[in-house]
Amino acid sequence: MMNRQIKLVEYAEGFPEARHFRLEEAPAPEPGPGQLLARSLWLSMDPFPRLRMSGDAARAPQLPLGGTMIGRGVARVVASRHDGFPVGTYVAGEIGWQDYYCGDGAGLRPVDPALAPIQASLGVLGPSGLAAYFATLRQGEPRPGETVVVGAAAGSVGSAACQIAMAQGARAVGIVGGPAQMAFLRELGVTPVDYTAGDLPAALAAACPRGVDLFIDTVGGATHDAVTGLLNVHARVVLVGTIANYNLAPGEADMGPRHLLRWIMQRVRISGFLVADYAAEWPAALRELAGWVREGRVRYRETVFEGLEEAPRAFAALFGSEGVGKMLVRVAADEGGDG
C-alpha cells in the first residue's frame, strides 16, 4: 500500500505555486502501539499554512523543507491499535497532504457521517463555521439594523459570517472578487462589492450609505484601510485573518496608514481573533450551526479539486478569486469499507 505525500521543497515569496511542492511516494507505514492509520478522503484548503511556508522565519515558525505539507482533512481509519479510533471511524483534523495519516490521533476528532456530508466537518460544521460563529457573535456583536462588512465573503468563513450577521437582523455587505463570487453572495441575500472592479473605497461607500458598524476582517491590507474610512462611532473590527500579507516576501513589511486617530474619534474596538480561544464552547456552537444549516439559514458551497496531486493548485486558488465557498481537495472516494 503506497502513500503519496506532497512535500514542501521551497519556501515561497509571493503566491504559492506548483514549484514549491513535490509529490513523492513511499510505502504506507504500519501503525505502532497506540497509533492508527487512516485513509485521507478530503483535504481542507486554509490560508494559515501559507504563513509557515515563508522564507522569513521571523513571521511564523517555518515548516521544514522536505517535510509533508501540513493541512486539515477528513480521513477514515483503516487500521488501528488505538482504542479511541476503531477501524471505520471518520476523523477530522491535521492529517497533512498525503494519502494516509499514521499517528497517535492527537488533535483528531471523530466525525459523525449521519449528521452531514463528512467534508462539512472541514467547513461550515468545522473550523470555518466555528470561526464565523465566534468572530461574529462574540467579538463582533452585530445588532439589528447595523451594517456588517465581511472580507473574502465568498469563502467558507466569510459566507457563514454574512449569514450569521443577517440572522441577527443586520445587513451584510461582502467583499469578493469576480462574477462567480458576486453571484454567490447575491444568492445568499448579501450585498456584494467586487474588489477586482477598481475603486474599492468608492464602491464600499456606495454599498454602505449608513457607514459600517462591524467589520469581519479576513483580508487586511488595502481592504482594511478602505473599510476603516467608513467605520461609524462605536464600530467593531474583528481581525480573523490577513490574507493580504500572507504572500509578502521575506523581510517585506506590511506598511499602511496608521488609523489611530480615526479609531479614537470613532471609539472603534478592534480585536484579534483565534477560534482556538473558544474551544470549550465548540460542541454547543456546532449543534447550533448544524440546526441553522438544516433550517437553511446558513447555506454553504464547496469548490472541489479532484485528486491529491491537485492540492498545490487548490491552495493557490485560495488566494485568488476563482473559488466559491469552501475550497476542498477530494483525495479519494469514500468507499465506506474498512480499506
Add this chain to the structure above:
Amino acid sequence: MMNRQIKLVEYAEGFPEARHFRLEEAPAPEPGPGQLLARSLWLSMDPFPRLRMSGDAARAPQLPLGGTMIGRGVARVVASRHDGFPVGTYVAGEIGWQDYYCGDGAGLRPVDPALAPIQASLGVLGPSGLAAYFATLRQGEPRPGETVVVGAAAGSVGSAACQIAMAQGARAVGIVGGPAQMAFLRELGVTPVDYTAGDLPAALAAACPRGVDLFIDTVGGATHDAVTGLLNVHARVVLVGTIANYNLAPGEADMGPRHLLRWIMQRVRISGFLVADYAAEWPAALRELAGWVREGRVRYRETVFEGLEEAPRAFAALFGSEGVGKMLVRVAADEGGDG
C-alpha cells in the same frame, strides 16, 4: 476693562509656534440677558486643539483664522445675568485663551474651591484625571501582577493612569522624555523609559521582561509600534491620543507597519477612547479621584507658565519633553473678590 485675547492667525504645519498666534486687545463685553462675564484665572494646555489648527481641513474641523484660540480653563464670575452662575462662582470649561469669558455658560461647570486648588479641576480632578480613570479602569482593566505601559507618562493623564494602574496591583512602566520626567516617575514608583535616549524598543523590552498586558497609548507613531512588539496574549491597548501625528503637515499621512497579524496571533483588543462617552459617570469618578488624591494614592504635579501671553509657549511645550505634570497658564492671580 480691557480683554486680551490670543487669536489664531496662521494654520500650523509641524510644531505650533509663536508666529501662529497674535495677542489682541478689545474692551471686555457686557454680559447680555442669560449671560455671564468671568475673569480667566487658569488655562489648561491640552493637545486636542492642535488638531483644529491644521491646514488640512480633512483632519479635523478647522478653527477660523482670526478667531480666539480655544482652550479649557478656570474663571471666576465677575458679572452675571445668569441665575445659575452668580458673581463669585468659580467655573471650569471651554473659556478660550482670553482674559474674560462672556457667554451663556453652556459647557461650564461650577468648581468648589474648598475641595482642592481650583486649577486641579483642569487636571487630576478634571478632564485629565477622568480620562486616566476611565481609559485605565474601564477600557484597560488592569489586573494584579500585569505590566501596564503608559505613554507620555509624566503628563497629567499619563501620570494619573500609571498610579491608577498601580492601585489595581499592576506594575507601571512609563514612557517619558528627559531627566526631569524620569525623576518624576521614579518619585511615583513608576519604572521610567526615556524615549529621547535612543533605542526605544530595546529599552522597553528591558523594562518589560514579562511583556506588556495593557498599553495606555497617548502618543501613537513609533511609540505605538515599539510597544506593539511586546504585547502579550490577550493584551489591551487603549488609544487615548496620538500626539505623534498632531503635528503632521496637511495631507501628510501617518504611515507605519500594519500590526494586524500580530494582533491576531496575540488576540489583542484595541479600543479608541474619548472621555465624553463616560459623562454620566463623571461625578462619581471625581469623588473617587478626590479621595485617592487626599489619601496620596494619586499624586500630581503642575508646570505653570505665568501670564496669558505665555500660552503659545506653554502650548508648544506640551509636545516637547520639558514639562512635568499638568501644563497650566496662570492668567491672573485669584483675588477671591468680585472683580
